[in-house]
């Protein structure tokens with residue numbers, strides 16, 4: 001008798017990346033093979049309406065994870081958005097995945113997590129170590145920066161005529177969330193799971209923030225320059241603009257890491273995996289300008 005097709009579960013399925021992974025999976029596999037795991041099922045009515053089973057799974061509540069992972073063959077752990085709390089939360093998921101005997105544990109890590117200068121990398125390094133220690137077959141999806149992260153600051157850049165940051169002339173190989181989602185879907189729905197693998201995922205084209213500002217200028221018809229500043233000054237500017245201290249610190253640290261090459265990669269593993277070029281920065285800027 002042929003083996004029944006693998007059942008795939010996505011954690012954080014109510015988040016922006018999670019939803020995109022579910023929709024990418026739906027392009028090639030039946031809804032009945034997909035389980036959307038969310039901490040608040042009330043947020044996943046749209047996914048249930050697509051014929052997808054929705055299960056409650058809170059990273060902080062191991063009993064919900066055991067119940068959610070029953071019968072699951074392949075599991076995508078989408079890294080928690082609760083920076084600083086991630087390692088214990090991720091450990092709970094890894095331990096429950098091990099108890100459930102999943103045959104593939106995929107995890108959304110950070111580009112070059114093992115050597116990245118970004119402060120954000122530490123929790124990813126620790127999570128990757130816990131995944132290796134679990135002995136489960138794994139896929140480390142080391143995602144680069146989302147282009148949407150920078151695009152979110154376009155309204156403010158237009159207002160001030162400047163995009164501020166501390167990335168200097170660091171080159172940033174970002175890609176759209178949908179590109180990373182397509183990569184996760186490709187790995188999860190592959191015919192068979194081979195050896196554990198690490199994927200360094202980044203955009204095909206890299207740009208500096210000077211080039212980002214020039215792209216905004218070109219598309220909007222309004223002059224926007226890039227104004228570089230020391231990391232501490234950038235952090236102060238972000239808190240001055242109303243961002244919480246922790247977020248300001250994280251963004252300034254990440255920009256400083258970008259100056260040191262932390263968001264650059266030219267291996268083209270993402271476009272190879274998804275079978276198409278990654279979304280150009282210009283397309284994400286155009287999308288942001290329409291909103």
Ligand SMILES: NC(=O)c1ccc[n+]([C@@H]2O[C@H](COP(=O)([O-])OP(=O)(O)OC[C@H]3O[C@@H](n4cnc5c(N)ncnc54)[C@H](OP(=O)(O)O)[C@@H]3O)[C@@H](O)[C@H]2O)c1
Pocket residue numbers: 011012013014015016017018038039040043057058059060078079080081082089108143144145146149
């Ligand atoms: N590469 C990058 O540039 C970049 C940028 C931002 C974030 N990230 C990382 O990538 C992840 C996915 O990005 P995203 O844009 O989809 O972020 P997002 O929209 O904030 O989604 C995060 C997801 O994590 C879920 N979550 C948080 N705490 C949880 C818990 N205790 N139990 C279960 N689920 C929990 C959230 O659930 P709710 O829907 O209930 O809130 C949400 O579904 C982020 O969480 C972050 O780790 C990467």
